[in-house]
Amino acid sequence: MLPRGTLLIPALLFTGAAIAGSTTSDPSSALRSPDSFAGIADRTERSRAMFDEMARVIQHPRCLNCHPATREPLQRDLERHQPAVSMDKQSRALECQTCHHEHNTPTFAGGIASIPGAHGWKLAPASMSWVGKSRREICQALKDPAKNGKRDLAAIHEHMAQDHLVGWAWHPGGTLGPAPGTQASFGALVQAWIDTGAACPAA
Template sequence: MAMRFAAIAIASVLATAGTYVVMGSLQGNAETSAGGALKAVADFDVITDTSARSKAIFEEASRVLTHPRCINCHPATRSPTQGEDKHPHVPLMIASNSSTGPLGLACSTCHGAENRSIVGSRMKSIPGNAHWQLAPASMAWQGLTVSEICQQVKDTSRNGNRSHEALIKHMGEDHLVGWAWHPGDGRTAPPGSQETFAALIAAWVKTGAGCPD
């Protein structure tokens, strides 16, 4: 039965793409980086009030957190979204209590360890990563304000029980987080780089982890 579901899922993806998959990795950067560069931590030194500086730093970091590459895997429901417009995943996926897909149709059915190119289609590639999965339900960000996301990110009951130090490490070193800047053809990457993003998160923590109003 699982094999049958897998075949249906792959057929649906390819039908949407209107073509065939070329086996082999696609490690290149995305078509464009959305919104240009992230500001560096030093750019916020002009804000003398520490609390205000902390809030401003998170606002800048939120340009990554609210980008489709992140939001699509942090959906409001247990159904991931796709594309720049955050449309429903095709085929429709409902992860229920799992982060790796429903029973018999795991994310790895279509998403491999690397991006896979597709020839002659507007879809251009199927994203992939060795740790491909949906964020836990407690980390649903889609539809929240930047302030609400900020509160959620630093709440250990909703961020995977991560301390501030663990949060910095996760943002800066996690391979799946890093995928966002190398999402394959047909997708924009968030602004900046994982290193710059992690530096902002570290500076935000150092200045008190303040959340925008």
């Protein structure tokens, strides 16, 4: 008998790259602490260096999959989502939360260990598309209230450090590799970046 709440997904829906092996991310990879940047005397350069370290999380597949270049989410290591879905207003058929629930959902289907899930699962707005963008472009968008959902720097820190949906990146379940570090260490890095002027990389 299957556990209550187990979702069965026909294996035929998940073909090709979708049932490939796990991500190559190193689960033990740690983020540098804010203190490790103390040797950079120039405040702006120190801030830029900390954003470069933040980018290890921001540009990780666990984050980029929901910040795609189009209105179609990605999965695993930036692979096409299966089944194909689009959040475009003209072609929207299913909301993300139709399949993605409050928690990761175990499956028994052809290499798909679980369907990701977290509270409020959704695609980032088009204005926060990160795939294909440089670190500088991502940084500038992240600070722009017209693009980031009218967030100031304090709200950006709260989102990065406390939001459960962001936190999923460190607890993806199944064979998916987590983002580097922890949400706590990432949050500390974001705060230190803000405290040093929230400077953006040159490129």
